[in-house]
Structure formats: C-alpha cells, structure tokens
Amino acid sequence: MLSPQTLRKQLTILSELSEKQPGYYYIHGYFCGLACAPTLIKPSQWLPALLGDIHFESESQLTLNDALFQLYNQIMDEALNRCVTIPAQCKLSKKDIKVSLAEQQPLPQWCLGVLDSFEWIETDILTPDEFDIFADSEKRVLAFTSWQNIRSYCRWAGDEWERHALLERRMLGGSLEELIDVLRFGGLDDDNTDFDDDFVGENAMLMAFDEQVSESIDEILATDSPKVIDLIDTILEGFEAAMGPGFVEQNTGHFWLIHETRNYMLLRQKRAGLNFKNGNADKAIEELQTLLRLNPNDNQxxxxxxxxxxxxxxxxxxxxxxxxxxxxxxxxxxxxxxxxxxxxxxxxxxxxxxxxxxxxxxxxxxxxxxxxxxxxxxxxxxxxxxxxxxxxxxxxxxxxxxxxxxxxxxxxxxx
Structure with a gap:
C-alpha cells in the first residue's frame, strides 16, 4: 500500500510516460466522475481514454500502474459509501478566486477530469428526474473550471457572487454524492435528498456558522484531550441553533449529503471517541447510534x-x-x-x-x-x-x- 506522497509521485511519473499526460488532480477527478456512472466502466475502456498510449522505458516502470489502480480502487470504495473526497488542494481562495481558477490550478483540473469522465454516462437512458440531477451536477462542476464560468454561474447573486461561489464550492462534493446515490443506488425514492436552489437562502445561518468555525475544526479533530469536549459541546450548540427548528427531523436519513452538516457530524463522532476514552462508553454509544440514524449509509x-x-x-x-x-x-x-x-x-x-x-x-x-x-x-x-x-x-x-x-x-x- 503506497503512502499518499508516494502515490502522487508515482502517478506523476506514469503520466509523463503517457501520451495524454494528465495531472494528478485531473486523474483524481476523472475517477470521481467514473464513480458516478450507473454501470461499471471497465479499465480497458477508460484507461486509453485517460492516458492514451504509455511508453514504458523499462520493465520496472510497469509497477507504476499499481499506483493508478490504488487511487482508482480507493475512490470506488468511497463511492460505495456514497462519499466523494475532493483533494484538500482543490480550494477556492477567499482572497483571490480568479487565481484559484487559473488553468493549471488543482480545482479546475479536478473538475475537468470529472467532466471528461461524465462522457461515459449514457444520458439518453436516464429518467427525466435522473437527468435533471445529472445536469445540475454537471453545471456546478463546469462552473469551477474557470473564473469566467463561476462568475456566470453565480451572476444571479449580484454583488454577493463571490460569497455564493465559496458556498457553491462547499457543496461540490455533496452534489456528486447525490448523483452517486441517485444513479448507482436509486436514491430518488427519498424526496428529501434534492439540493434545490432554495437551500442557500433557507439555510444561510447554517452555512455562515459552518464557514465561521470550519478553520478550527481540523485542529479540534486532531486533539485527543478530553478537555476539548466542552468546546465541542459549545460548537455543536451553535450548529443546532443555526439549523433552526425542524431541520434535524426534515433531514434525518441523509445528513451527509448536506455539506454544511458534515463538520457537525465529524464533531459528534470525535466527541463519541473522547467520551469512550474518558470512560463514558454509554454516551459514546448513544452518540454513534444517533449519527447512524442521521446517516444510515454511514459515510463516516x-x-x-x-x-x-x-x-x-x-x-x-x-x-x-x-x-x-x-x-x-x-x-x-x-x-x-x-x-x-x-x-x-x-x-x-x-x-x-x-x-x-x-x-x-x-x-x-x-x-x-x-x-x-x-x-x-x-x-x-x-x-x-x-x-x-x-x-x-x-x-x-x-x-x-x-x-x-x-x-x-x-x-x-x-x-
């Protein structure tokens, strides 16, 4: 099993030996797009489309294929849990959106990979509802391929378009997860899983609170001291106040598909672990059982x-x-x-x-x-x-x- 650093290094070498020479983020996005397809696309089909001809210079270089399939298998395994993990480098800068979306930056390269692999999805066999969800996901991904595209996509927000662009970026993974749920697992039976245009307006307080605390979440999640439980309690209370009445009941069953609830769920999972280590196993069990009710697919x-x-x-x-x-x-x-x-x-x-x-x-x-x-x-x-x-x-x-x-x-x- 290759470490993330070795994996990326070997994929870079493999790409340089190939005809098309796709970058790492393009390859990652390509596999995420393949994960959305309702039927399995065989490697014999996608491999030449992704890399073209490969000119290995020595027999030892054949092992570079292992890195490619490790990443492919990793992303397909995540898709089975209806999860899409976008590389951390695929950020949208609050200070300069235009620079983040320059041609060779990670985010637009990742999105271009997704879009190219979407070509494998036979849209003519989708139901009208499935096609609408696919089209919405495609438009959101396309929006982050250039500064001009995201500006056009968020033109409805007027002078507030940059703030809404940042919110749309946070919903990018959830949009693909919904597509996986619908195309691969028949998730249209759940009427509450739709991400409609009213979500941003109706849940502005939740989005704003999530954005406010998101920078401190990683530090909290990396802390194993039980003293952090009080801080987690405070932040979770803030999340629940921002959600407002009826939010939990309305969205129980698909919390993970709503990007703005993920930090909330990760903090609850962290609190469960801290409680267990601190001798409060019953509290920890209750917490995890609640998370399973909120998200029966258990992406976490x-x-x-x-x-x-x-x-x-x-x-x-x-x-x-x-x-x-x-x-x-x-x-x-x-x-x-x-x-x-x-x-x-x-x-x-x-x-x-x-x-x-x-x-x-x-x-x-x-x-x-x-x-x-x-x-x-x-x-x-x-x-x-x-x-x-x-x-x-x-x-x-x-x-x-x-x-x-x-x-x-x-x-x-x-x-």
Missing amino acids: AVRFSLINMLICKGRWDQLQALLKQFDEPSLPVLGGKALLAYHRDPKGEAAAKAKRALLKANKYVVKYLTGQKQVKHFEGMYSPGSAEEAELYILEYGKEAWRSVDGSLFWLRAS
Whole structure:
C-alpha cells in the first residue's frame, strides 16, 4: 500500500510516460466522475481514454500502474459509501478566486477530469428526474473550471457572487454524492435528498456558522484531550441553533449529503471517541447510534467503532442487529461476528468458523491485538488484508473489545 506522497509521485511519473499526460488532480477527478456512472466502466475502456498510449522505458516502470489502480480502487470504495473526497488542494481562495481558477490550478483540473469522465454516462437512458440531477451536477462542476464560468454561474447573486461561489464550492462534493446515490443506488425514492436552489437562502445561518468555525475544526479533530469536549459541546450548540427548528427531523436519513452538516457530524463522532476514552462508553454509544440514524449509509464509518463499543459494554442484542444491518467482509464486522459467536458458544462450530474467517481476512490482526505489534504511523490509507487495516482496527477500539471478553484472545491464538 503506497503512502499518499508516494502515490502522487508515482502517478506523476506514469503520466509523463503517457501520451495524454494528465495531472494528478485531473486523474483524481476523472475517477470521481467514473464513480458516478450507473454501470461499471471497465479499465480497458477508460484507461486509453485517460492516458492514451504509455511508453514504458523499462520493465520496472510497469509497477507504476499499481499506483493508478490504488487511487482508482480507493475512490470506488468511497463511492460505495456514497462519499466523494475532493483533494484538500482543490480550494477556492477567499482572497483571490480568479487565481484559484487559473488553468493549471488543482480545482479546475479536478473538475475537468470529472467532466471528461461524465462522457461515459449514457444520458439518453436516464429518467427525466435522473437527468435533471445529472445536469445540475454537471453545471456546478463546469462552473469551477474557470473564473469566467463561476462568475456566470453565480451572476444571479449580484454583488454577493463571490460569497455564493465559496458556498457553491462547499457543496461540490455533496452534489456528486447525490448523483452517486441517485444513479448507482436509486436514491430518488427519498424526496428529501434534492439540493434545490432554495437551500442557500433557507439555510444561510447554517452555512455562515459552518464557514465561521470550519478553520478550527481540523485542529479540534486532531486533539485527543478530553478537555476539548466542552468546546465541542459549545460548537455543536451553535450548529443546532443555526439549523433552526425542524431541520434535524426534515433531514434525518441523509445528513451527509448536506455539506454544511458534515463538520457537525465529524464533531459528534470525535466527541463519541473522547467520551469512550474518558470512560463514558454509554454516551459514546448513544452518540454513534444517533449519527447512524442521521446517516444510515454511514459515510463516516462510525459503525466500526460502534461495533467494538457495544462489545465492551456487553450489548450483544444491539451488536447482532448492527452486524445484520452491515453484513460486510470488513475487519470490524468479522471481528464482531467472531466475538459474538464466541460469547454464545466458545466451543461451537459457529465460533470456529467465524474465527477462521477473521484470520483469513487479515493475518496481522492477532499480533496487533496481542500487543506483539504496535500502531505507529497510520496514514489513513489501507488495503484489505494489510497491516494498515489491522492498525485501523486497533484505532477503532478493537483491542478494547477483545480484552473485554474473558478468554477471547487465548481462544483467538489457539490453533
């Protein structure tokens, strides 16, 4: 698994060897656009369209393709959770929007990649409602390909167009996530997921508050001191006041699709983790269960920590329901199934089968659970079966879960 820095470096080299020589941000955007397509576009189709011919100068350079497919798989995995992560460098400067949208800047390059991959979407087979959502997303992405385009897109705002351009940029990822939800998962059944033009006006207070606190969010999220809980409480109260009456009830079920609620949800997830580490597991569990109600698709992956917290508190019936809701081959789910089966019958065949599935999925997990290996520098990226996946499992309270069940670690190590 390549680190983000190595990944970008290798993609740059691969691009230089190719006929079309797309930049990193263009490639990232291209894959995000592919993720919106209702059917899978095969690599044999998109690879020549993206790179053209590639002239490898040595056999060792063939491994550069691994970087390309790592990024592709990463973005497709995010799409399965209806999530679009735009690179942090794709910013719209408050001081100089024009400079941010110069031709070779990250944001317009990313948007051009999205637009070019949209060519794979067969619009003639979309329903009228699907086409309208696609067209709206396409227009928003197109707006950020140049200063002239964003100025035209926000011309309705008059002298306030720059402020609204910044708000539109914050909605860019959510717009693609809605498109993924609609085209890939049939999300049109939910009438509340539409991003209409009235959203900006009706939720101006929420947008303004989110913009006001957004610069301090990263620092708070990086802090592990329980003292920050009081600050989080204060900010969350501000968010809820800005949302106004009826907002939560109206938008429950798709909070993550509203970009201005994401910091709110991330802060609640952080507060849950701090409460758990500070001995308030019941508060933490309640917090994560609330987040799942607000966003059942769980783009934040709160289910993984919640699984282990429920085990720590011995809430086996709630654990069973959660594992049924998210029946997937992820490491936390497999670990939860193994501990649930062990709790019910340590010597039973169901427990033995669940243990085999867990160990087959990740050969490193036992060493991390037993302390033979320690988490050192987890960088936020992993592949199934890797040591990084096992490290992430530990960070999501996997060790606490196994230690809370008497005899489970001895059973896991036994052949």
